[in-house]
Amino acid sequence: MLPTTHDAIVDDWKSNAQDHDDENYNFLRSLKRRSSKKVDRIAQELHREVFQIVDCTRCANCCRKLRPVFNDEDIDRIANYLGQTREQFITDFLEWDERQHQYWTRSTPCLLLGDDGKCTVYDVRPRTCKEYPHTDKEGFVFSTISRAKSALVCPAAFAIVEEMKERLG
Ligand code: SF4
Numbered sequence: 001m002l003p004t005t006h007d008a009i010v011d012d013w014k015s016n017a018q019d020h021d022d023e024n025y026n027f028l029r030s031l032k033r034r035s036s037k038k039v040d041r042i043a044q045e046l047h048r049e050v051f052q053i054v055d056c057t058r059c060a061n062c063c064r065k066l067r068p069v070f071n072d073e074d075i076d077r078i079a080n081y082l083g084q085t086r087e088q089f090i091t092d093f094l095e096w097d098e099r100q101h102q103y104w105t106r107s108t109p110c111l112l113l114g115d116d117g118k119c120t121v122y123d124v125r126p127r128t129c130k131e132y133p134h135t136d137k138e139g140f141v142f143s144t145i146s147r148a149k150s151a152l153v154c155p156a157a158f159a160i161v162e163e164m165k166e167r168l169g
């Protein structure tokens with residue numbers, strides 16, 4: 001059963017995410033043998049349920065552990081929000097990845113994370129930050145390795161995977 005409060009989901013993740021990693025990885029890989037549409041439907045239902053409980057502004061673990069990609073629209077929107085030129089914003093916060101031809105945050109934790117643990121550009125944050133942990137995207141069965149990694153970083157993703165085992169096990 002899904003924990004019913006934000007704190008209970010975070011506590012469950014802290015206590016069990018590492019221990020359940022192998023089991024969750026194997027479960028997620030096994031989903032490739034299931035109906036992709038059915039898996040998507042259940043993942044999307046659970047994503048809605050879990051994000052009604054989890055408050056990302058009280059967590060921000062993804063902001064501490066991951067380096068999100070900033071596309072051109074993200075850069076223009078956030079630079080404008082901060083009253084900076086595009087060039088200044090890139091200099092202050094981002095790093096160009098020559099191999100993948102994209103901008104990432106310059107370091108972890110993300111330099112846009114405030115001292116209070118909240119994103120300083122939350123309303124205009126990058127698309128990938130809004131969409132993380134991507135558990136409601138179509139084609140769940142084709143991204144199971146990424147979802148297993150998400151369950152180690154994100155309490156919400158962990159809760160979704162744990163409940164998927166119940167509903168699809
Ligand atoms: S831009 Fe905001 S939401 Fe995205 S990683 Fe940085 S602090 Fe977190």
Ligand code: SF4
Nearest residue numbers: 056059060061062154
């Ligand atoms: S997406 Fe996951 S890791 Fe990021 S703030 Fe929300 S619950 Fe925490």
